[in-house]
Amino acid sequence: MLQTEIVISVNGLEKSYKNLKLLKNINLSVKRGSVFALLGSNGASKTTTIKILTTLLKPDKGSAQISSFDVIGQPDKVREKISLTGQFAGYSLRYIS
Secondary structure: OOHHHEEEEEEEEEEEEOOEEEEEEEEEEEEOOOOOOOOOOOOOOHHHHHHHHOOOOOOOEEEEEEOOEEOOOOHHHHHHHEEEEEEOOEEEEEEOO
16 A cells, blocks of 8 residues: 555554553554544543544654644644544544545
C-alpha cells in the first residue's frame, strides 16, 4: 500500500488517566476511499481514540497522522482535513479530501 493511499495512520498510541491505562499500543491505518468503523464495548476507549485523532486530546505515547499531518505537531492542518459530528450513540469522523 502506498503511503499516499493512507489517510489515517496510528502507531503505538497510548493514553492513561492516573493509574488507568486506556489505550495500549494502538496501531491502525485507513486507506483513502474506505469506510472504517471503530467498534467496541462500553469503556473500550473509542471516544478517547477519536479525541486524539481530532486533536482534542494529546496521547501519552505514539503518533497519529491524518492525511500525513501530525495530530500533535500540525493540529490546524488536521482540522482542515476532518469534520467531527457528535451523535446520540457515538461520533462520526469524516475525512475531507
